Every structure is written in C-alpha cells, then in structure tokens.
Amino acid sequence: MDRTSRPGTPGAARPRRTWTPWPGRRGARPAGTGLPATIAALREARLLGADLRAGLRGGGTAAARRIRRLLRADAVLLADLDGPVARHGALPRGSGAEGLLAEVYEHGTALRRPPLCAAPLIVADELAGCLIAAGDVAEEDLSEVARLVAEQLDHAELRTARTRIAAADLRTLRAQISPHFLHNALAVIAAHIRSDPGRARGLLTDFADYLRYSFSTQGDYATVAAELQATQTYLELQRARFDDRLDITVRMAPEILPVAIPFLVVQPIVENAVRHGLERKAGRGHISVSGFGEGPLVVIEIEDDGVGMDPQLARAVLAGSGPPAKGVGLANVDQRLRAVYGPEHGLLIETAPDSGTKVVIRVPRFMRGVVAE
Numbered sequence: 001m002d003r004t005s006r007p008g009t010p011g012a013a014r015p016r017r018t019w020t021p022w023p024g025r026r027g028a029r030p031a032g033t034g035l036p037a038t039i040a041a042l043r044e045a046r047l048l049g050a051d052l053r054a055g056l057r058g059g060g061t062a063a064a065r066r067i068r069r070l071l072r073a074d075a076v077l078l079a080d081l082d083g084p085v086a087r088h089g090a091l092p093r094g095s096g097a098e099g100l101l102a103e104v105y106e107h108g109t110a111l112r113r114p115p116l117c118a119a120p121l122i123v124a125d126e127l128a129g130c131l132i133a134a135g136d137v138a139e140e141d142l143s144e145v146a147r148l149v150a151e152q153l154d155h156a157e158l159r160t161a162r163t164r165i166a167a168a169d170l171r172t173l174r175a176q177i178s179p180h181f182l183h184n185a186l187a188v189i190a191a192h193i194r195s196d197p198g199r200a201r202g203l204l205t206d207f208a209d210y211l212r213y214s215f216s217t218q219g220d221y222a223t224v225a226a227e228l229q230a231t232q233t234y235l236e237l238q239r240a241r242f243d244d245r246l247d248i249t250v251r252m253a254p255e256i257l258p259v260a261i262p263f264l265v266v267q268p269i270v271e272n273a274v275r276h277g278l279e280r281k282a283g284r285g286h287i288s289v290s291g292f293g294e295g296p297l298v299v300i301e302i303e304d305d306g307v308g309m310d311p312q313l314a315r316a317v318l319a320g321s322g323p324p325a326k327g328v329g330l331a332n333v334d335q336r337l338r339a340v341y342g343p344e345h346g347l348l349i350e351t352a353p354d355s356g357t358k359v360v361i362r363v364p365r366f367m368r369g370v371v372a373e
Contacts, residue, residue: 044070047066051063051066056085056086056129060085071135073089073135073137074135079101089134091116092115110139116134118131121153128150188203203236209233210230210234219263223257223259223260224261224298224300225257226372227266228252228257230264230266235270246285247285249286250288252290256291256293260372270287274287276306279306287305288301289302290303297363298364302358308352309351310351311349315349317330340363
C-alpha cells in the first residue's frame with residue numbers, strides 16, 4: 001500500500017496539512033495566551049506560603065509586598081484581630097482603613113469603600129484577620145488572594161501545632177524513663193563498689209552520662225552518633241545488671257553518624273528490647289544495633305533474640321492501644337517519626353513468639369528543619 005493512501009481508498013492521496021507558525025520567534029506561543037503571566041503568579045503564590053510560614057507577625061511585611069505585586073495594588077495592609085500587622089505602599093490619607101477594618105470584623109464579609117477594598121481572612125472557619133488593598137483592585141480578586149493567605153496561615157498553624165505536639169511527646173517520653181531501670185542501675189553500681197571499685201566508678205560515670213543525655217534540653221534533634229553513644233551507655237549499664245550475660249553488637253556505617261534524627265528514638269527501642277525481650281529469656285541474650293545508608297535513606301535496625309511477641313500485639317503497641325506494660329516508648333517514637341517525616345516513615349516491627357524482635361527505623365538523610373544543635 002502506498003504510504004500516502006488511506007486504507008480502503010487505493011490511490012487517493014492524503015490531503016496535505018498546512019501549519020501556521022505562531023508569530024515571533026520560532027516555537028513562541030501566540031500572544032495573549034497568558035501562560036508566562038500565569039506561571040509568574042503561581043510562583044508568587046508559592047513564595048507567599050514561605051513568607052507566612054511563621055504567621056502574619058513572622059513574615060507579614062514580605063507577604064504584603066508579594067500580595068501587592070499579585071494584585072497590582074497601590075498599597076496593601078495585612079491585619080490580625082489585634083490590628084494592622086504589616087503594609088506595603090502608602091494608603092491614601094483619610095481613606096478610613098481603620099473603620100473599614102472594623103466593618104469587616106463585624107460582618108465577616110468582603111467590603112468595598114473606595115479607594116479601599118477589604119476581605120476577611122478566615123482560618124479554620126474562624127475570623128483571623130483582614131486584607132486591605134488600595135487602588136483599582138477587583139473585589140473578587142482580593143477575596144481570592146485573601147483565601148490564599150488564609151490557607152497559608154492555616155498551614156502555619158498546623159506546623160506550629162505539630163511542633164508543640166512533638167515537644168509534648170518528647171516530654172512524655174522523658175517522663176517514661178523507667179524507675180525500674182534507675183533502681184536496678186543504682187543497685188548494680190552499689191553491688192560493685194566493694195567487689196570492683198574501678199568498674200563501679202565507670203558504671204557511675206555511664207549512669208550520669210545516660211541521665212544527662214536523656215534529660216538534655218539541647219533541642220528536638222540529635223546526630224546518629226549522639227544517639228548511638230547514649231544507647232551504648234545504656235547497654236553497658238544493662239550488661240553489668242545481667243552479670244555479663246548480655247551480648248552486644250553495634251555496627252554503624254561512618255557516613256550516617258553526622259545525620260540528624262529526632263532526639264531519643266534509638267535508646268527507647270533498645271530499652272524495650274531489653275525489658276520485654278531479654279529479661280524474660282533464660283540464659284544469655286543478644287542485642288544488635290546496626291545502621292547504614294540506603295540511597296537517600298538512613299536505616300537503623302535494633303534486633304534481639306528474646307521472647308518476641310505476637311504480631312497483632314506489635315501492631316496494637318504501635319497504635320498506642322496495647323497493654324500499658326508493653327512497648328515502652330515505641331508508640332511515642334513511632335508517632336514522632338511520622339510527625340517529622342510523614343506517615344510512610346513510622347517504625348517497622350518484625351516479630352513472632354519465641355523468635356525475637358527486630359525494629360527498623362527508615363528515615364531520609366536530609367529533611368528540611370531536621371538539624372542537630
């Protein structure tokens with residue numbers, strides 16, 4: 001068949017298609033599509049979110065400047081419920097901005113009082129502020145930008161709330177440090193004072209280091225190296241308590257040691273392994289802590305050869321609905337990891353009765369805002 005023939009109509013030539021190039025440079029889009037302007041507006045909207053990460057009072061001035069550009073207004077004023085917060089450009093004298101602000105707060109709707117136009121900022125269904133613009137600005141355009149600002153403020157409040165929750169979870173975890181462990185550690189140190197004073201001094205130093213790190217107020221994040229040091233200190237105290245029946249293996253790839261991770265995520269898992277896996281096992285026990293890089297991720301594994309648990313119970317522990325005596329700190333650690341890195345980065349538990357337990361932490365090497373102080 002001739003390549004120029006349509007199927008079923010031999011010899012019929014295909015109609016030639018003619019292409020009309022866009023005016024201007026080759027490949028240029030026709031004038032009037034507005035695509036470059038749209039992209040610029042989207043970029044401004046994205047950067048507005050960065051301006052308002054800390055709320056109106058944290059970045060209101062930069063936000064007002066950006067909003068003025070978006071609306072092509074003569075001036076812009078941002079206010080919260082306590083009054084004006086930031087402005088860019090000069091409002092006309094005698095424009096009545098304060099009166100207009102009061103009206104918007106009273107009625108909760110957009111209003112125009114030439115030369116001004118105002119729209120409320122509704123955050124989580126609550127009145128949180130007002131956006132006022134001067135100049136030839138359409139009311140519907142102002143309302144749309146006000147909704148954008150309100151959404152960014154809502155995101156900022158959610159981030160703040162998440163930070164507060166994470167801090168509260170960390171305080172809760174510190175409060176969960178086992179009195180049982182503290183009592184046993186001191187008892188072991190006391191028992192060595194006469195029989196082995198040198199070791200007693202070393203254990204007392206380890207105990208002080210453990211407490212110093214666990215109750216540290218240095219920040220929400222620590223390096224893998226710091227977490228590892230605290231974990232090794234804890235394990236040395238437990239080894240003495242187990243009369244050296246506890247075998248310990250620690251393997252950590254050097255490249256992940258400086259990586260920042262949430263404070264107190266490894267040691268609580270190790271404590272859980274000792275208390276609920278190895279204490280109930282007869283004879284010697286073994287626990288290993290290993291870490292390595294996996295592409296853009298850091299993987300830390302804590303494994304013991306203890307009594308294990310039913311997988312259904314493990315899921316209940318992570319959900320926070322397990323028995324109070326089970327899973328010391330596991331649910332807390334899982335929640336904090338998910339809050340920082342997202343729901344896909346919670347703990348993974350592999351276990352079965354009489355088969356030991358393996359807990360896996362898998363988190364990004366780099367995450368915005370995750371910095372060890």
